[in-house]
Amino acid sequence: MHLSIDKETLLKPLQMVSGAIERRHTLPILSNVLLDVQQQQLSLTGTDLEIEMVASVAVSQVHQPGRITVPAKKLLDICRSLPDGCQIELTLVGEHFVISSGKAKFTLTTLPATEYPNLESWQGEVNLQLSRAELRRLLEETAFSMANQDVRYYLNGLLFEVDQQLVRTVATDGHRLAMSQLQLNEATQAQQQLIIPRKGVLEMLRLLPDDDGSLTLSLGANHIRLVDAAFSFSSKLIDGRFPDYRRVIPRNSTKQVTAHRPVLKDACTRASILSNEKYRGVRFNLAANELQITANNPEHEQAEEVIEVEYQGDTLEIGFNVGYVLDVLNSLNTDLVLLHLSDSNSSVLIEGVGNAQASYVVMPMRL
DSSP, X not given: XXXXXXXXXXXXXXXXXXXXXXXXXXXXXXXXXXXXEETTEEEEEEEOSSEEEEEEEEXXXXXXXXXXXXXXXXXXXXXXXXXXTOEEXXXXXXXXXEEEETTEEEEEEOBOGGGOOOOXXXXXXXXXEEEHHHHHHHXXXXXXXXXXXXXXXXXXXXXXXXXTTEEEEEEEOSSEEEEEEEEOSSOOOOEEXXXXXXXXXXXXXXXXXXXXXEEEEEEOSSEEEEEOSSEEEEXXXXXXXXXXXXXXXXXXXXXXXXXXXXXXXXXXXXXXXXXXXXXXXXXXXXXXXXXXXXXXXXXXXXXXXXXXXXXXXXXXXXXXXHHHHHHHHHHOOOSEEEEEEOOTTSOEEEEETTEEEEEEEEOXXXX
């Protein structure tokens, strides 16, 4: 293998694939990146056996094709440290990989490409054409509600559901639930549910720019693959049954509160300063056209603020984890939010006024 490439052309795909590589792994080769030079193209592959990232770039100066794996972090750090705009020469000399630029020269150890694992080849059962912005929105509006290292392993991910002309994402950690949906231009005539693991979701969010560029999403029995112009990303799925989220969503709420989202968000942010650091509880007290937000902590400090809301109904006191409420208010981008409530023991359903795509459920907490 022997090729010449400028720093910026190499650095971008190298940074992409590095996100899929575990730095500390029991298998040394999983700390490496696979370099594959064929004709006028360089492909870089990184994997941790759960997710796989492949990025490709065109190379004008390929002197000799070949395949090899080299330590990913060292290669990335070397490339970053070289001067901007420089030319980098990559050469395989025996069992060593030589990186040279100007008067600088670095020699790395290698492992054979034949030992590099790859996710087994598979065919997608459902293929969707989406824009990057659409997929990013679906993930952003729900990902924050995923559980993290929960013993209920199926909660440590995000439900991706296709129901003919509707795509829906749902995430829950057992205390809150986030749901977002997208209407497709064409019906898929397919129904499928799969659970994308937490790392796969976060990696997709890292990779996706917020623009209208098109991508293909392939859904299989055990994998999901995202194919963009410059890269291909694959993830194994969580083998489990996601809870029936429809049963969690309150349907018969008797009380409705309309509030200005920025005002409610700022009031909750201020109250959270004096909330219990461990439980983060705040108290909502509703009366005619006003909401009182109160927080206390073990040091007997207290925050109290009253804001104007649209509400006509009986007085109600209910407690929430203020972090969960703020996550929802930060995710919504509407000026007004609507809170559907019943009593102090029932969950609240939060929606943005004028945004029918996203819904959020937050369970109450005893204070």
